[in-house]
Amino acid sequence: MPIDNALYVRPPASPLVEATLGLVQELVRDRLRTSGRAWDDFTLAGADDLLTREDFAAIEARLLASGHRFDWSASISVAERPDAYKPADDVAGGAAGFTHPEAPSGEADEQGRALRGVGDNVVQHAGDVSGIARYIRSNDRVLAYLTDGVPPGTIAVIDDSGGTLTAPIIEQFAGVICAGGTVRSHLGILTREYNIPCLMNAKVAGISDGDRVMIEASAPAKTTEDYQEGVERVGRVWLLAGEGA
Structure with a gap:
């Protein structure tokens, strides 16, 4: 040739x-x-x-x-094609949620915020954002939200860094916590365009479906240079103590 x-x-x-x-x-x-x-x-x-x-x-x-076996950006890929993708510990995405062992945690502070994880902030916003954590990792849940609408104030907790699963409903999210990808992943680009606070590459634990959480959207944004130079720059995720759905 x-x-x-x-x-x-x-x-x-x-x-x-x-x-x-x-x-x-x-x-x-x-x-x-x-x-x-x-x-x-x-x-x-x-x-x-x-x-x-x-x-x-x-x-x-x-x-x-x-x-x-291929790496996956959304656990739905593993569920649909287990022959093609590396296995995941939890492909069902139940209410128990993620349990990343490296996720930092802490007791509730004077504002009732208990640290439950961190992630790479896509865009630095003027203030932090709070809402109800809802795990969106299955076709069934996306279809239900397409039919009935996403509940107001939803903080989507997902592993769909490509945005393939959640793109049809993403504009209805109040915020996103994504356990994968980088700020340059397709999901990061989509949330930037829709001006939705988003943490990528998140490591979280102790957040169940229906918990009230807060994203530190005011944290400095992670940059390409940060990844290249190994700079640790994160936004925090808090569980708001005593509050639930």
């Missing part, structure tokens, strides 16, 4: 990316050769006919046959 002799001034990508790229290039070379077409004709007119969805499904199958 014309790109075979291109010089790449970069280190190798991850083993998964390199393996996928190699399999795709192998497929394209084979189809180009058997098509008998010139490269320009193949890429501009023939590729859509000669490279099919089934071809790329076969590439995925080869990766899985090697023993590889």
Whole structure:
């Protein structure tokens, strides 16, 4: 192929990316050769006919046959395709919620706020935001909220860092606590656009569905440089003592 002799001034990508790229290039070379077409004709007119969805499904199958399992950005992926994704401790997303062992915790302060976790703040807001924690990690719950509406004041507690599961209802959230991703993940971008306070890569424990919580949305936002330099910059999550749904 014309790109075979291109010089790449970069280190190798991850083993998964390199393996996928190699399999795709192998497929394209084979189809180009058997098509008998010139490269320009193949890429501009023939590729859509000669490279099919089934071809790329076969590439995925080869990766899985090697023993590889994909990382997931939403536990719903594990529930729907356990053969393709790394297992999760809790794919049901019940009312008990997350129990991250690294989540900091503390007793209630004079304002009745008990520390229950931290996360990377997407945008620094003028003030903190409080509401009712609701775990949204299943299709059934999203469909129910699409039908009946998201209850006002909902702080969505999710692991859907790509926003795939929750995008249809995200604008109705008062805030988001996401156990995954970074401030540059798709969910972070969506919450920024909708001006919704959001903590990404959150580590929380001791928050049940229906608890009243507060997000430290006024904390400084995490930056790309913070990730690159290993700077710890977080917003806190508090359980509001004595309050519930």
